Amino acid sequence: MINKPRAMRDVFLKKIHTEMGKDSSIFFVTADFGSPVLDSILSDFPDRVVNVGIAEQNLINISTGLALEGFKVYAYAIAPFITMRCYEQIKVNLSLLNELKNMDVNLIGVGAGFSYVVSGPTHHSIEDISIMRTLPNFQVISPSDWVSAEASFELTLNSKGPKYFRFDSQIYPAIYDESFEFPESGFNILTEGEDAVMIATGYMTKHALLVAEELKKDNIDLKLIDLFKLKYVDQSLLAEKLKQFSKVFTLEEAFIKKGGMDSLVLNLVNDFELKAKVIAMGISDEYKFALGTREELFANYSLDKDSIVDKIKGELNNE
């Protein structure tokens, strides 16, 4: 039942569980982070699951050793910790070593953006997009719902380099339906529109759908592009979709103006000599100790639906 709310990690781990039954070269490594599905992985494949404890540096190093011995590794932890606590291990042993050997390690980070809402800034992950994009050889994959998260599992079967999967921690209904297939291009057009174009990723795609709905009331048709691959996206195809617009809005639950998804779009606009101005929306250069709902946290950075709608209208009126 596609409308049933699910967690990205549960559907993805279910895929891993199924694949482990078919492929004895798969290893699952967790930094003491769970999921109901993990219990069945543990009971069915006890020899190929290891919990390293809350020790992310060792999570990466153990995963590296296993990958060097020919295993396909899925390493699993909370997003800010699996990226930042062990960033140098990731750089040296996955990104750099992949220049010489296939490092078939898939990092699964749960807790994209503000998704651990009231846990505060330590558990928020708003730096990960830019820092993971910096690393050569790394794919960075940001699904927007559990259907696209489940479909993104294919990527781990089709290529052997290191990957970072940025998953939301919350349980939400799907955006997509059963017919969804993970696009090779790395993006999907959710709504067509001629008046403005927005590129969103992760949870912000869901948020952008509400923005599009609101704009529609004023007869503004927004083309909404859901960007899954935050590296190695099909750039020429994406440029093709943007070329008619004079303004491109980007929306991400991450820092902007420092290497995140907005940088990807800016560079693309530059490289393909598009006429568009890029208007980046996301987290400004500031931490906040704030509580409330996810939407209330967004309001602190003018990322609530109304602020975004106003911003877009203002920009379009200035044309």
Next chain:
Amino acid sequence: MSKLNTIKELKQKADWVRNQTIALHGRSPETRVASSLSAVEILTVLFYGDKLKFNPANPDWEDRDRFIASKGHGSISFYPILADLGFFPKEELEIIGKKESFLGSIPDPVIPGYETVNGSLGHGPGVGAGMALGLKVKKSDSKVVVMIGDGEIYEGAVWEAVMFAGHHNLNNLTFILDHNKISMLNYCDEIISHGEIEKRFSSFGWGTHRVDGHDIDSLSEVFDKIFNNNSSKPQILIADTIKGKGVSELENDHLCHIKSLKADRVDELLRGDDK
């Protein structure tokens, strides 16, 4: 596999490795010579004393034992050994540090015989533990040997790996601590003491051994003991060594890690003037 049968032959080989290491340093003064000299006998006995399985013609041979030089800076003495054993042509030693060479002051797996990226300290223990776990799951008889340094074990990731390996009874994993007692700027006892180092490892569930790291005889004996034991525990050999061994002004200098030898001094040492 190369095998020198007598202790005398191993000693001669160690002398050759020490000279070659000094010569390499002469050609590339950025190399960490003092740290590399303390490991000469350890590496010589491991690779010429019939202790490890390897195949120079096929460095990635599946049945090889895995050797990780985690104290990468201090393994320049491994270069002449690898060349001598046939992992790469000896001519490579002549061009160390040059554009056309793969021999730098910190070794990476661009050099045949090296398994991992080195230079950033504290990664080898965890990567080695992951390999050891993988080998067990593959039901392989190969073992993993990781050479670490005193300065290196200040890195917290080392102890994450130590507790992991102890808990998982990775008895196919051996660490060799090149215990020369000096880090970059000082004696470890003056920086943060490693205390009773054997107890630290044994309390994490490791078997411990201690030996004079320049005594060929003792090294050979202790490796045989470690690699043929029936213990369920990972093992560590604490090899008491002297940083800068063989170069009088480096020995017992707390700053020897960052010191280079001048060209004429290298020539003197190679002529054997100190002997």
